[in-house]
Amino acid sequence: MWLLKRWRHFIVFPALLLILVIILSGCQSKYEDLDLAMYQYRDTKNLVKFVYDASLILKKEGMKSLAYFRNNPNQFKTTDYYLYVYDMKGTNIYHAGMEHLEGKNLWDVTDKNGKKVIKLVLDALEDRNNPHAWIHYSWWEPGKFYPVPKSSCHFKVETPEGKKLFVGGGINYPHEEQEFIRIIVDDAAQLIKDKGIESLADISNPTSKYNYRDVRVFTFGPDGKMLISPAINSTFSQTNLLECTDEAGHKPFATALKELESADRVWKVFMAKSRYQRRLTKKCLYVRKTIMEGNEIYVAAITDLPEPPY
Amino acid sequence: MAKNPKQYEYSVNQVPPTLHLLISAIQHILLMVTTLVFPILFASQVNGTAEFSASLIAFSMLAAGLGSIIQSVGLPFIGSGYLCPNIVGPSYFSLSLSAAWTGGIPLMRGMIIIAGLVEMAIAPMIQKLKKVFPTFIVGLVVAMVGVSIINQSITSFFGLAFSGDAIKHADIFVGIFSLMVMVLANLWGKGFVKMYCLLIGILAGWILALILIPEFLHNLTVVKDFPIFALPVIGPEFRGITFDFKMVLPFVVIGISGSLKSFGNLLAAQKISEPELKEPNFTPIRKGLMADGFSTVLAGLLGGMAVDTSSSNVGLAGATKVLSRWISVCAGGVFVILAFFPKLITVLSMTPKPVMGASLIFAGSFMICTGLQEMFSEKWNPRNIFVVGISLFFGLSTASLPSLYARAPHFIQTFFTDPLPTTTIIAIVLNQIFNLDIVLGTFRKKKVHDR
Numbered sequence: 001m002w003l004l005k006r007w008r009h010f011i012v013f014p015a016l017l018l019i020l021v022i023i024l025s026g027c028q029s030k031y032e033d034l035d036l037a038m039y040q041y042r043d044t045k046n047l048v049k050f051v052y053d054a055s056l057i058l059k060k061e062g063m064k065s066l067a068y069f070r071n072n073p074n075q076f077k078t079t080d081y082y083l084y085v086y087d088m089k090g091t092n093i094y095h096a097g098m099e100h101l102e103g104k105n106l107w108d109v110t111d112k113n114g115k116k117v118i119k120l121v122l123d124a125l126e127d128r129n130n131p132h133a134w135i136h137y138s139w140w141e142p143g144k145f146y147p148v149p150k151s152s153c154h155f156k157v158e159t160p161e162g163k164k165l166f167v168g169g170g171i172n173y174p175h176e177e178q179e180f181i182r183i184i185v186d187d188a189a190q191l192i193k194d195k196g197i198e199s200l201a202d203i204s205n206p207t208s209k210y211n212y213r214d215v216r217v218f219t220f221g222p223d224g225k226m227l228i229s230p231a232i233n234s235t236f237s238q239t240n241l242l243e244c245t246d247e248a249g250h251k252p253f254a255t256a257l258k259e260l261e262s263a264d265r266v267w268k269v270f271m272a273k274s275r276y277q278r279r280l281t282k283k284c285l286y287v288r289k290t291i292m293e294g295n296e297i298y299v300a301a302i303t304d305l306p307e308p309p310y
Numbered sequence: 311m312a313k314n315p316k317q318y319e320y321s322v323n324q325v326p327p328t329l330h331l332l333i334s335a336i337q338h339i340l341l342m343v344t345t346l347v348f349p350i351l352f353a354s355q356v357n358g359t360a361e362f363s364a365s366l367i368a369f370s371m372l373a374a375g376l377g378s379i380i381q382s383v384g385l386p387f388i389g390s391g392y393l394c395p396n397i398v399g400p401s402y403f404s405l406s407l408s409a410a411w412t413g414g415i416p417l418m419r420g421m422i423i424i425a426g427l428v429e430m431a432i433a434p435m436i437q438k439l440k441k442v443f444p445t446f447i448v449g450l451v452v453a454m455v456g457v458s459i460i461n462q463s464i465t466s467f468f469g470l471a472f473s474g475d476a477i478k479h480a481d482i483f484v485g486i487f488s489l490m491v492m493v494l495a496n497l498w499g500k501g502f503v504k505m506y507c508l509l510i511g512i513l514a515g516w517i518l519a520l521i522l523i524p525e526f527l528h529n530l531t532v533v534k535d536f537p538i539f540a541l542p543v544i545g546p547e548f549r550g551i552t553f554d555f556k557m558v559l560p561f562v563v564i565g566i567s568g569s570l571k572s573f574g575n576l577l578a579a580q581k582i583s584e585p586e587l588k589e590p591n592f593t594p595i596r597k598g599l600m601a602d603g604f605s606t607v608l609a610g611l612l613g614g615m616a617v618d619t620s621s622s623n624v625g626l627a628g629a630t631k632v633l634s635r636w637i638s639v640c641a642g643g644v645f646v647i648l649a650f651f652p653k654l655i656t657v658l659s660m661t662p663k664p665v666m667g668a669s670l671i672f673a674g675s676f677m678i679c680t681g682l683q684e685m686f687s688e689k690w691n692p693r694n695i696f697v698v699g700i701s702l703f704f705g706l707s708t709a710s711l712p713s714l715y716a717r718a719p720h721f722i723q724t725f726f727t728d729p730l731p732t733t734t735i736i737a738i739v740l741n742q743i744f745n746l747d748i749v750l751g752t753f754r755k756k757k758v759h760d761r
Contacts, residue, residue, distance in 0.1 A: 015513055031528055040354075042475055046525070080476060175474060250411060267357040269411060280716070282355065282407075305355060309470040310461030 035131070038182075040306050041175040047081050048132050048153050051169040054083050055155035058167055062159035066094050081169045088164050090118040098142060111137040112147045114207040123209070125156050125166055129190070130183045133168075136212035141172065148172045149213055151180065176215070178267070181286050181301040184210050186265075188217045189290035189299045196293050204228045214275075217301045219292075224253065230302065246270035247280050256287045260298070264289055269305060281307070319505050320634040322392060322583040330505070334632050335640035337509040338395060341622050341673065342374065342645060343658045344466070344666045345398040349615050350659065352403065356410050361543050364652055368542035369614030370398050371649035377605025377617050378642030381598060382635040390598025392579035393627045393638040395645075396605050399618030400462065401571065401728060405564050406615055409557055415613065416550040421561045422610035423551065428565030429572070429603030436573065436599060437592045446685050446694050447737050448577055448590055451730070453681025454705065455574040455621045456674040458730040461709055463674055467667025480522045485664030488515025492672045496629060505630050508669055515665035526662050533660075536652040548613040563724050565606075567731040568618055572602040574730060575619040578677055581684060582628040625673030628680060693744045697737050705733025 034052050036045045054076065057065045069076050069083065073096065076083040082097035090107035107118050115137045124133035133154035138147040152170030159165065188210055191199040203210045203217050210217040218230040224242030231239075241253040252270040259266045265288035274281035287300040320326045326334060349370045353363035377396035384391045402425070409418040443451075467489075469481030492511030495503050503510065519526050576598040577590060584591070602619055609617045627633050648655055685698070708715060708726050715726045726732050 041472060248408060269355055307473040308351065309465035309473050309475065
């Protein structure tokens with residue numbers, strides 16, 4: 001009754017406390033150095049923070065931290081993701097989800113589609129355009145018999161003992177982040193600029209990083225003629241992308257190229273049929289300019305857009 | 311208006327003391343800001359810049375704030391005079407996005423203006439529809455207003471931002487805690503605690519979320535990047551208003567659907583503000599619909615997203631028995647001012663999702679039960695049972711089986727969009743069909759009598 005009579009306490013004190021917390025949090029955060037602004041989904045942000053936290057422990061405590069990881073399995077293996085540590089030659093040092101892999105060298109291991117997973121990780125760790133070293137592949141869950149789509153992020157660590165390792169964590173059935181296609185399209189654009197027409201074979205190789213799940217990097221010229229088709233391995237159909245329309249009758253490529261007259265890169269949203277429910281869903285197209293053999297061409301990829309939960 | 315103001319904390323025409331007016335307005339604003347997620351999502355889906363996003367939020371807030379004032383201040387020909395503030399209309403979101411993709415913001419503005427004009431054109435007809443809305447259908451419409459926010463409430467309660475997000479234990483705990491604080495403060499509290507139960511629940515839940523879930527604290531770090539005061543920038547995207555004939559039909563349909571939703575909200579606002587009325591008084595409802603349409607037109611003219619009346623705010627008013635329309639006017643005024651303070655808006659829009667969900671469930675429960683009470687307040691006959699039963703089957707299926715209608719013929723897709731308009735349309739049509747024998751019987755008797 002005393003509290004009921006002093007109603008102001010219910011509002012004023014919590015309000016002041018909240019304002020104080022907000023002001024303090026506006027000043028600093030544990031993740032001040034970790035830029036997560038490019039991610040839209042909470043699951044992705046949480047995975048990057050999870051792996052980042054583990055990398056900090058490993059960096060500070062060195063090889064002692066492996067015992068800490070093993071003694072706190074619930075912290076490093078959750079229902080959504082688990083932690084692993086490898087040396088730079090591909091030997092597994094710690095695996096929270098598949099202990100039997102510890103001590104084994106996985107350099108030659110490929111996924112169901114032929115992707116060399118460890119090589120993809122090491123390449124991603126060297127890629128400055130891929131700050132959290134994302135790779136996409138298919139894996140499996142112990143006790144299950146079907147492939148699981150997976151996206152993993154990684155951090156390079158040098159322990160106080162001088163060992164060079166990488167720490168990573170992957171998420172099963174990941175959300176399709178726009179950042180994922182930004183990374184591979186920008187990388188493909190750079191590769192084309194550096195290596196010219198030869199690079200198209202690498203980009204269209206299904207085991208390369210430029211192709212994962214339903215995502216394909218494709219290229220086309222200013223006249224809309226395809227160099228790598230987004231829909232079929234051959235370009236026999238001679239479809240002009242500039243004339244292509246989405247399910248709502250819009251021409252996303254034509255409008256993208258118009259905007260690229262005054263920009264290097266552009267994002268366009270369009271409507272497509274969803275794969276399973278066959279209803280219309282929003283897709284996102286990322287296109288950027290590059291130069292191949294002195295000519296301007298365009299590199300692009302398509303991914304899903306986040307859908308509201310209802 | 312209300313004859314016995316003592317059954318309320320503040321009746322519809324009472325002006326609360328300044329402090330209470332302000333705190334009550336803030337309580338309503340905390341519910342109103344939950345819909346600012348739509349301009350934020352909209353800007354991200356048209357790949358707008360941060361400046362574009364800030365301007366879209368500001369214009370939408372201006373339209374919603376001015377709309378709330380017009381709705382409640384008591385002007386002679388427009389506005390219901392009930393506590394029924396405006397929010398950014400979720401039902402307009404997808405269609406506005408389609409318009410923006412086709413012809414940019416100028417087309418979105420033009421089509422929103424058309425939808426608003428449709429609402430304004432429907433308003434005068436409402437008075438003539440008295441016979442179409444017997445008490446049990448009025449109750450059904452009010453209940454469906456609450457039902458129509460179930461999806462948004464529940465997904466927020468479990469902390470979901472996007473489809474496919476995982477539900478975390480901590481989110482569930484924060485949601486339950488916030489909801490319990492709100493409900494228990496309302497049930498066990500008296501006077502001020504009862505009146506500000508939602509505000510107390512939001513503050514308590516927010517603090518708990520910051521303690522339990524580090525992510526919310528981390529998210530707040532972006533607050534420092536926003537200016538304290540900023541005027542919206544009328545960039546090139548906002549210049550001009552255009553129309554597209556191909557988009558007229560979907561916007562007319564959404565205008566009709568928006569009118570039906572606002573009709574339900576205004577009926578509910580009337581029911582809780584003037585419970586002594588035996589049957590609906592259609593004059594304030596007509597004026598309210600006119601204000602709602604006008605606010606939508608205003609949103610189009612200003613360059614914001616379409617606005618709509620808020621079911622959850624009406625529910626909050628009913629649950630707290632604080633019904634003064636001046637609170638809506640004050641909330642509208644503060645909303646207009648807040649549009650120029652991006653830092654504050656960013657903080658408010660970062661209310662943890664489970665806390666938002668708890669607020670919407672708290673307010674929505676009141677709407678559903680008020681509607682059910684109204685529905686069962688009269689004697690039922692088999693006709694009513696089939697009218698309500700069949701319309702609920704099809705109306706609720708739009709929420710539970712949305713993908714089913716995605717592949718339906720175009721005509722069905724147009725009308726089977728949301729539980730509220732679908733249930734209302736089917737109930738009205740079935741009620742007329744099932745009572746045809748009575749109408750024909752009366753007609754025959756009259757003919758015989760005339761002979």
